[in-house]
Amino acid sequence: MYFESFADFLEMGRHGFYVWTAYGVSLALIVTNLVAMVHRRRQVRAEIRRASRREEAVENHPRNEQSS
Amino acid sequence: MNKVRKQRLMVVLGVVAGLGIAVALALTALQDNINLFYTPEQIVSGEAPVGRKMRVGGLVVEDSVQRDPETLEVSFAITDGNGAFTVHYQGILPDLFREGQGIVANGTLVSRENFQAKEVLAKHDEEYMAPEVQEALEQAGHPGANKSGGKPEYGDSDEKSGSASYQ
Amino acid sequence: MWNWLKKWYHKLGSPRYFYEITGAWLPWVWPLAVLTLGAGLVWGLAFAPPDYQQGNSYRIIFIHVPAASAALLGYVAMGVAGLVALVWRMKMAEIMIKAIAPFGATLAAIALITGAIWGKPTWGTWWVWDARLTSMLILLFLYLGVIALQNAITDPRQAGRAAGLLAVVGVINVVIVKYSVQWWNSLHQGSTIRMTEESTMPPEMLTPLLISMAGFYLLFACIVLVNARSEVLWRERRANWVRRELSNVL
Numbered sequence A: 001m002y003f004e005s006f007a008d009f010l011e012m013g014r015h016g017f018y019v020w021t022a023y024g025v026s027l028a029l030i031v032t033n034l035v036a037m038v039h040r041r042r043q044v045r046a047e048i049r050r051a052s053r054r055e056e057a058v059e060n061h062p063r064n065e066q067s068s
Numbered sequence B: 001m002n003k004v005r006k007q008r009l010m011v012v013l014g015v016v017a018g019l020g021i022a023v024a025l026a027l028t029a030l031q032d033n034i035n036l037f038y039t040p041e042q043i044v045s046g047e048a049p050v051g052r053k054m055r056v057g058g059l060v061v062e063d064s065v066q067r068d069p070e071t072l073e074v075s076f077a078i079t080d081g082n083g084a085f086t087v088h089y090q091g092i093l094p095d096l097f098r099e100g101q102g103i104v105a106n107g108t109l110v111s112r113e114n115f116q117a118k119e120v121l122a123k124h125d126e127e128y129m130a131p132e133v134q135e136a137l138e139q140a141g142h143p144g145a146n147k148s149g150g151k152p153e154y155g156d157s158d159e160k161s162g163s164a165s166y167q
Numbered sequence C: 001m002w003n004w005l006k007k008w009y010h011k012l013g014s015p016r017y018f019y020e021i022t023g024a025w026l027p028w029v030w031p032l033a034v035l036t037l038g039a040g041l042v043w044g045l046a047f048a049p050p051d052y053q054q055g056n057s058y059r060i061i062f063i064h065v066p067a068a069s070a071a072l073l074g075y076v077a078m079g080v081a082g083l084v085a086l087v088w089r090m091k092m093a094e095i096m097i098k099a100i101a102p103f104g105a106t107l108a109a110i111a112l113i114t115g116a117i118w119g120k121p122t123w124g125t126w127w128v129w130d131a132r133l134t135s136m137l138i139l140l141f142l143y144l145g146v147i148a149l150q151n152a153i154t155d156p157r158q159a160g161r162a163a164g165l166l167a168v169v170g171v172i173n174v175v176i177v178k179y180s181v182q183w184w185n186s187l188h189q190g191s192t193i194r195m196t197e198e199s200t201m202p203p204e205m206l207t208p209l210l211i212s213m214a215g216f217y218l219l220f221a222c223i224v225l226v227n228a229r230s231e232v233l234w235r236e237r238r239a240n241w242v243r244r245e246l247s248n249v250l
Helices: A006-011 A016-060 A062-067 B003-029 B040-044 B131-139 B158-163 C002-012 C015-047 C057-087 C091-122 C131-152 C156-183 C203-235 C240-248
Strands: B053-060 B073-079 B084-090 B102-109 B114-123
Touching: A006 A016, A016 C015, A016 C057, A016 C091, A016 C203, A016 C240, B003 C057, B003 C156, B040 B053, B040 B084, B053 B084, B084 B102, C002 C015, C015 C057, C015 C091, C015 C203, C057 C091, C057 C131, C057 C156, C057 C203, C091 C131, C091 C156, C091 C203, C131 C156, C203 C240
Parallel strands: B084 B114
Antiparallel strands: B053 B073, B053 B102, B073 B084, B102 B114
C-alpha cells in the first residue's frame, strides 16, 4: 500500500478531486451500460415467452382462432 | 469465394482505399492547421508569421526563467535544438512547468525573438517514474535522469524536420 | 490452420451455435473480467507508486489508457464485422456490429472525459483541439453514427449493412488516432506502452496498467457477447430452438 492512511488515499496529494471524479464518472458510465444490457436481456426473453405462450394458447383452443 | 462476393469485396476495399487516399491528401494539405503549434525552428526560420495569434511549443531552456518579484510577470526561452526565442507571460504557470520540460504557449508572436503568451500549458512526456527512482538516478548522475540534457524529444523530431517542407 | 479457421467461421456464423457456445463461455469470462478489472484498478489506485512529476493525478492513466485502447480495438473489431456483413452478408456479423457499438461509444467517452479531467491539473487545460484529442472525438462520433444508423433503418438487415459500411470506412480514423501524436505536433504525449521497444514506465506501474487493460478488454467482450445473445434471440424469435431454449429455463 502506497498511502499511509485512508485520508491520504482519498486526498491523492491534492489531486483527489480529479482522480475520484475520473473514476466516478467512468464507473457510472459502465454501470449504465450493464443496466441497459440486463434490461434488454430480460425484455427480449419476456417478450418471446409471452409470444410463445399466446401461440400455444391459440393452438390448444381452436375455437379462439376465429374470434381473434 | 464466389464471383458476387469477390465483386463486393473489391467494391468495399475500393471505397476504403479511395476514401483513405482522399483523407490522407486532405490531412497533408491541412498539415499546418492540424499541427497544434509552431516549433522554435519554424519561428526562427521565418515560417511563422509575425504579429499573428498562434501557439508555439518547445522545451524551456535551463536557467532562462526570469520572474519579476513585483508582478507575476515571467519570461523564459524555449528551444527545440534548432532555434530559440523568449516567451513573456503574466500569470500563474501550471504545476508541471519546469526548466527542461515541454510547454505550449498560446499568444501573439511580437517579433522573431519575442512571443507574448496569454496562456501557458505544460506538455509532459511519456516517461513515468517513481519519485525515489528519479532521485536515485539524479544522484548517480545518470544521463536519463535530467530530461533537458537528453534527446530533443520535443516538437518536430529529427525524422520529420529533415524531410518536411511546409507552406 | 486455414481450414480450422474456416470451419470456426462457419460455425460461429450460425446464430444458434453462437448462442450455445457463448452461453458456455460466459460463466467463466464474467468472473475473470471482474477480477482482473478490480485487481488492476485497486493496484493502480492504492499500491503503485506516484509519478515523480505528476504525483497522484497520473493514477487516472489506469482507466484512461485501457478505455482508449479498448475503444480503438473495439472499433477495428466492428470494422471487421462490417466487412463480413457487407461481403458475405452474414447475419451474425450484423448482430456483432450492433452489439459492439454502444459500449465502444461508452469507452470512447470515458477516454475523452478522463483525459479532460487529467489534462486540467497536468497540462493546465481541459481541452485543446490537437490532433489526438480531435481524432478521438471523431471516433466517438463514428460510434454514435453506427448506433444512429442502426436505429434509423427499420429493416434489421439493411440497417446492418449500412452500419457495416460506416464501421469499415471509420477504421481509417483509428489509424489517424494511433499515429496522430507522431504525424503532428500535439499537446498529447507519445505512447507509453510499446510493442517493439521497452515501455517508458517501470514495472510497478506497468503491471497494474496491463492488468487493468486486460480487465477492460474482458469486460468489453462480456458485454458484447451478452448483447449479441439478446439480439440473436430477438432475431430468431420465431425459430423452434429459441422457443425450446426459453421454455427449458424458467
